[in-house]
Amino acid sequence: MSVAVVGGGAWGTALAAVAARAGHVNLLLRDPAVAEAINAQRSNPAYLPGIALPATIRAVLDPALALRGAEVVLLVTPAQTLRAVCRTLLPALPGDAALVLCAKGIERDTGLFASAVVEAELPGRPIAVLSGPSFAADVAAGLPTAVTLAARDAALADALARRLSGPAFRIYAGTDVLGVEAGGALKNVLAIAAGASAGLGLGASAQAALVTRGFVELSRLGEALGADPRTLMGLSGLGDLVLTCSGTQSRNFAYGLALGRGDDVAALKLAEGVFSAAIAARLARERGIEAPIIEAVAGILDGSLPVADAVAALLARPLKREFETA
Ligand SMILES: NC(=O)C1=CN([C@@H]2O[C@H](COP(=O)(O)OP(=O)(O)OC[C@H]3O[C@@H](n4cnc5c(N)ncnc54)[C@H](OP(=O)(O)O)[C@@H]3O)[C@@H](O)[C@H]2O)C=CC1
Numbered sequence: 001m002s003v004a005v006v007g008g009g010a011w012g013t014a015l016a017a018v019a020a021r022a023g024h025v026n027l028l029l030r031d032p033a034v035a036e037a038i039n040a041q042r043s044n045p046a047y048l049p050g051i052a053l054p055a056t057i058r059a060v061l062d063p064a065l066a067l068r069g070a071e072v073v074l075l076v077t078p079a080q081t082l083r084a085v086c087r088t089l090l091p092a093l094p095g096d097a098a099l100v101l102c103a104k105g106i107e108r109d110t111g112l113f114a115s116a117v118v119e120a121e122l123p124g125r126p127i128a129v130l131s132g133p134s135f136a137a138d139v140a141a142g143l144p145t146a147v148t149l150a151a152r153d154a155a156l157a158d159a160l161a162r163r164l165s166g167p168a169f170r171i172y173a174g175t176d177v178l179g180v181e182a183g184g185a186l187k188n189v190l191a192i193a194a195g196a197s198a199g200l201g202l203g204a205s206a207q208a209a210l211v212t213r214g215f216v217e218l219s220r221l222g223e224a225l226g227a228d229p230r231t232l233m234g235l236s237g238l239g240d241l242v243l244t245c246s247g248t249q250s251r252n253f254a255y256g257l258a259l260g261r262g263d264d265v266a267a268l269k270l271a272e273g274v275f276s277a278a279i280a281a282r283l284a285r286e287r288g289i290e291a292p293i294i295e296a297v298a299g300i301l302d303g304s305l306p307v308a309d310a311v312a313a314l315l316a317r318p319l320k321r322e323f324e325t326a
Pocket residue numbers: 007008009010011012029030031047076077078079081084085102103104105134135136137270272
């Protein structure tokens with residue numbers, strides 16, 4: 001299967017590097033300087049400095065050139081850009097190409113996950129989602145990584161998992177599209193909370209409590225949205241939550257850390273949780289799901305809740321059972 005990747009940031013470049021080990025890959029991006037660096041120097045200094053890329057990646061600026069003959073197209077731009085990117089690609093997209101959606105977020109104006117956005121913009125296309133605990137730099141460097149790829153069509157998921165896996169990049173196939181998307185989007189919001197806790201110096205015990213109670217919120221909301229609990233317990237849910245809450249290699253954690261320390265966040269890298277927090281809180285509220293950590297992150301980000309007050313509010317919640325027994 002011939003592969004094209006849309007988005008030459010950290011994750012698009014890393015996924016292109018894996019896919020290019022099994023054959024030529026076109027990488028569509030929009031910055032001529034990055035394209036030149038990839039094609040001439042086999043590196044992406046803007047997004048993955050110091051990592052050597054395979055010669056079988058060709059960086060391309062023209063969608064028609066990049067997508068010609070593509071059987072699999074990975075969409076790897078930020079979640080809020082997905083709708084516009086679909087519209088840009090439409091004229092050049094081969095009719096039967098399978099689309100693999102790699103962004104982790106919720107469209108903030110609509111509350112839709114990536115698959116629903118793409119189904120609306122490019123109806124009738126074969127769609128899969130890829131998510132899981134995987135830092136781009138680790139994947140591009142060939143370090144062992146495992147992620148999930150889900151498509152409603154199980155045979156498609158299996159075929160894509162085989163094509164896109166690499167010697168150290170293991171893709172587990174599944175069919176729970178919504179579950180994979182929910183875990184990927186919600187863990188980013190929770191990682192901001194974990195980072196803020198670290199920035200406030202609340203200690204390792206608080207961190208563990210936040211991750212654990214955060215997972216309860218991810219599970220409750222994910223299940224209310226239709227996710228299979230086993231998916232939420234898997235790589236794209238619990239697995240990615242643990243990774244993203246583990247330290248500053250995560251941009252979402254780093255963003256929360258800066259908030260907790262009272263530092264300026266303006267120049268920080270992409271943190272998808274910033275864009276998903278308010279809509280995640282709204283989705284929870286609409287379904288009557290208690291999600292105090294997600295609510296707190298949304299309040300901190302919209303400026304209505306000072307970070308210290310968020311901690312006080314979480315600690316002031318009434319004591320209750322950890323879970324209800326039958
Ligand atoms: N980095 C990681 O470790 C992982 C990231 N992800 C997810 O992948 C998605 C992308 O992240 P990542 O690659 O890291 O982000 P980066 O910030 O590293 O790169 C974003 C890329 O998207 C491009 N882009 C941004 N806006 C548009 C637009 N409107 N139209 C076309 N291209 C656009 C940028 O182009 P330009 O340079 O021209 O601005 C850049 O190439 C996110 O949802 C993230 O959560 C998932 C797993 C791991």
